[in-house]
Amino acid sequence: MTDIKSLSVIGAGAWGTALALIAARAGRDTQLWVRRPEQAEVMRRDGANKRYLPGVGLPPDLRIAGDLPDAFSAALSADAVLYAQPSQYFRAFCRAARPYLAPTSPLVICAKGIELGSGRLMTEIAAEELPGQCIAVLSGPSFAAEAARGLPTAVAIAAAEDTVAQRLMAALSHAAFRPYGASDLVGVEVAGATKNVLAIACGMVIGRGLGENARAALITRGLAEVSRLALAKGGRSETLMGLAGFGDLILTCCSLKSRNTSLGHELGEGRKVADILAQRHTVAEGVTTAAAVVALAEQLQVDMPLCRAVDDILSGRINIDTAVQTLLARPLKREF
Numbered sequence: 106m107t108d109i110k111s112l113s114v115i116g117a118g119a120w121g122t123a124l125a126l127i128a129a130r131a132g133r134d135t136q137l138w139v140r141r142p143e144q145a146e147v148m149r150r151d152g153a154n155k156r157y158l159p160g161v162g163l164p165p166d167l168r169i170a171g172d173l174p175d176a177f178s179a180a181l182s183a184d185a186v187l188y189a190q191p192s193q194y195f196r197a198f199c200r201a202a203r204p205y206l207a208p209t210s211p212l213v214i215c216a217k218g219i220e221l222g223s224g225r226l227m228t229e230i231a232a233e234e235l236p237g238q239c240i241a242v243l244s245g246p247s248f249a250a251e252a253a254r255g256l257p258t259a260v261a262i263a264a265a266e267d268t269v270a271q272r273l274m275a276a277l278s279h280a281a282f283r284p285y286g287a288s289d290l291v292g293v294e295v296a297g298a299t300k301n302v303l304a305i306a307c308g309m310v311i312g313r314g315l316g317e318n319a320r321a322a323l324i325t326r327g328l329a330e331v332s333r334l335a336l337a338k339g340g341r342s343e344t345l346m347g348l349a350g351f352g353d354l355i356l357t358c359c360s361l362k363s364r365n366t367s368l369g370h371e372l373g374e375g376r377k378v379a380d381i382l383a384q385r386h387t388v389a390e391g392v393t394t395a396a397a398v399v400a401l402a403e404q405l406q407v408d409m410p411l412c413r414a415v416d417d418i419l420s421g422r423i424n425i426d427t428a429v430q431t432l433l434a435r436p437l438k439r440e441f
């Protein structure tokens with residue numbers, strides 16, 4: 106089992122920056138690849154990523170590479186590459202990276218989303234665009250700001266081969282960051298992507314004043330519908346009970362630190378989605394994934410009424426009150 110000595114993180118948003126800090130703390134030779142050269146310059150000058158991860162200093166040994174000639178190919182020559190840009194840009198990344206990635210070096214998907222239009226999971230995009238590439242998925246309850254501050258965080262790292270997961274776990278683990286190994290890539294991915302849609306729903310419930318009973322019911326029934334989707338895609342139900350499933354759902358749905366939950370909260374208070382997004386420079390993956398997951402559920406004939414309601418509200422087809430009335434008026438049924 107060869108050690109991972111060097112590691113590159115693609116994307117210097119909050120999560121990419123936090124992952125680069127984690128890798129550097131774990132003693133890896135780490136570089137953070139930044140899409141906009143001017144942002145790389147500002148980060149080097151400030152010793153921080155004030156735009157996406159304020160209040161956290163970057164260690165001097167963390168290399169910050171801007172998108173200049175050769176920097177991209179150099180970043181992709183590391184022993185492992187972590188993709189931490191939003192999911193809708195993953196296909197374009199794969200196409201750009203194809204000439205430079207060594208097929209045996211793990212490409213670790215750290216984004217949480219489903220492709221709009223195709224309904225593809227990130228691993229499916231990777232299989233289409235980078236056939237034969239060694240792929241892993243990192244997901245779990247992990248607010249970037251907390252992990253970056255060195256607060257205790259545990260995640261799942263899934264790979265088809267155990268040795269790949271183990272090498273990545275060894276490369277990233279340190280006193281405050283504990284990865285667990287997994288082999289169910291699909292389950293980990295489906296859980297990570299769909300929790301963002303449910304988080305928007307939970308935010309709406311609280312913002313609209315519908316109460317904590319309603320939020321708990323939403324989380325529980327949300328987990329049931331996400332489990333149906335994961336199983337239909339070939340995932341395993343135990344994964345949904347783990348860090349990437351239950352763990353991330355609870356974290357995200359119960360905290361306004363979540364961009365998805367806070368977006369839902371603002372919607373619940375009566376603001377319009379376009380106005381909320383216009384005022385933010387950060388991503389809320391659940392907005393695009395809501396539409397993608399509904400299309401995917403239709404293809405697979407999986408019943409996902411909560412995700413559908415979120416998509417209907419985001420698209421302006423119904424309002425929150427009508428969505429709630431419709432959900433509650435469905436025929437009574439057994440829980441399991």
Ligand SMILES: NC(=O)C1=CN([C@@H]2O[C@H](COP(=O)(O)OP(=O)(O)OC[C@H]3O[C@@H](n4cnc5c(N)ncnc54)[C@H](O)[C@@H]3O)[C@@H](O)[C@H]2O)C=CC1
Nearest residue numbers: 117118119120121189190191192194216217248249387388
């Ligand atoms: N922030 C967090 O706590 C966590 C985020 N994630 C996931 O990580 C992924 C990245 O999220 P964050 O780092 O939070 O994003 P962010 O909201 O902090 O930053 C936005 C990111 O989008 C990138 N971006 C904007 N336009 C782009 C384009 N045209 N092409 C490529 N990239 C572009 C920016 O460069 C930046 O990296 C998402 O899938 C998110 O769900 C996963 C775990 C934790």
Ligand SMILES: O=C(CO)COP(=O)(O)O
Nearest residue numbers: 245246247248363364365
């Ligand atoms: O994925 C996350 C925590 O695990 C971050 O959630 P938000 O993108 O909703 O902030």
